[in-house]
Amino acid sequence: MADVSLVSAETVRAQILGILLAWGMTPALAETTTDAMVETDLLGVDSHGISMLMTYETRWREGALNVTAEPKVVRETPCMALLDAGAGLGHPVSTLAMNMAVDKALAVGLAVVGVRNSHHFGAAGVYARIAARRGAIGLVTSATRGVTMVPTRGAEPVLGTNPLAFAAPAKRNLPFVLDMATTTVAAGKVKVHHLNDRPVPEGWVVDAAGRAVTDPHEAYQQVAARPDGGITPLGGTAAMGSHKGYGLAMMVHILGGTLVGASFSPIRNRTQRPGAPDDIGHFFMAIDPRAFRDEGAFENDLDDAIDVLHATPAAQPGERVLVAGDPEEAARIRRLSEGIPIPATLAQHIRDICGRCGAAYRLG
Structure with missing residues (x-):
């Protein structure tokens, strides 16, 4: 398992906003984008929040992404x-x-x-x-x-x-x-397991022969590089x-x-x-x-x-039966209080992005 730090939502917000502004995004667009990304991380959807900056940077440097549009x-x-x-x-x-x-x-x-x-x-x-x-x-x-x-x-x-x-x-x-x-499962969830060095559950990813892939790094390559197999x-x-x-x-x-x-x-x-x-x-x-x-x-x-x-009676004593949306709202309350988990691998990727665009690194 990778080392994980808990970072306040305010700090994560400042980090995302600083990078987007350094890329040339207008303040209004950057604020809206940052709000959506931080809310995503607060809700526990780690695959679609700050961890997406690596992909966004690649598309922006390729000229495919117009951050001022x-x-x-x-x-x-x-x-x-x-x-x-x-x-x-x-x-x-x-x-x-x-x-x-x-x-x-x-x-x-x-x-x-x-x-x-x-x-x-x-x-x-x-x-x-x-x-x-x-x-x-x-x-x-x-x-x-x-x-x-x-x-x-x-x-x-x-x-x-x-x-x-x-x-x-x-x-x-x-x-x-x-x-x-x-x-x-969403492709980004495989990325999260890769960043956290956590095994992928059997049944998520398969190779070209239909065999389950549980190694997080091999599974990520199946999804990211797509040589064969997939989700x-x-x-x-x-x-x-x-x-x-x-x-x-x-x-x-x-x-x-x-x-x-x-x-x-x-x-x-x-x-x-x-x-x-x-x-x-x-x-x-x-x-x-x-x-x-x-x-x-x-x-x-x-x-x-x-x-x-x-x-509804719970299958396990002491556990509340959940309705869609409950886990995300519980994560939001917890993360507003305790912070958003940032794996060390992700933190290094963000530090590298900051080094390339001139934004201040704020996660640690």
Whole structure:
């Protein structure tokens, strides 16, 4: 296991912001991006927060990522909009898109906003939570750049981890928030095991012969370099099992990629010139519960349903039955108090990034 330090959220925020500003990102874009990344780490999604800076730096130095890009509206009606991210990071455009979807939903009942020409946007659940905080139901999907999912009966990866997030507001309880990959695990989770020198659970990653890979560094190479093998689909394995996770990944791509005019990873990887933007697509939907129910009726019924789930007898004495969103909120409370865990390997990567861009190193 790698050495791990606990670093305050304020320090992690200052570190991310300093690097983004050193790369030339405008203050407004950098603030929005930093807020989303720190929130991701606070929620315990270590794969999609500060640890993504290594990937972002690579894409920026390749010329594929335009850190100064301002999102632009391409099409708009009272119930929809299409935004172009300008080959910028996905966090600012996604924050804007989800808020636009909620604004429109609160006016007309339901709205969708699509994004094209974007890059990685972090954790989908961060944006679904925006809708829930504003009293709306939120749905988020996204295409991906990476090709990591080995389809059922396949011997090589074809799709990405194509995430899906859903959030709904309650009154007495925390919002219901489902944030998931359509693979057995997100590719970034394998990266976290690699950084922490922690074995990968059997069933996450397979080689070209369909054999499980548990060594964290070999598994990371399977996912990052993709020589063969990859991550298994949700609900099955590469050799056998359900094909539903594979189908779900395609559904997510259809909404977050095909519908908005973004690229499809296997095709892009065959045709993309070096340094070209990732052209990732995102999809955001918001629903105003008041379009279907009287004020507060939806939230009351959801509270009742969540209460029933929480009251289910626990399999292990003393353990509370969890509802989607509970673990992340518990992590947020704990990490605000104790700090965000930063493995020594990750800290060194961040120190190196600071050395290359001239930003102050603040993690230690």
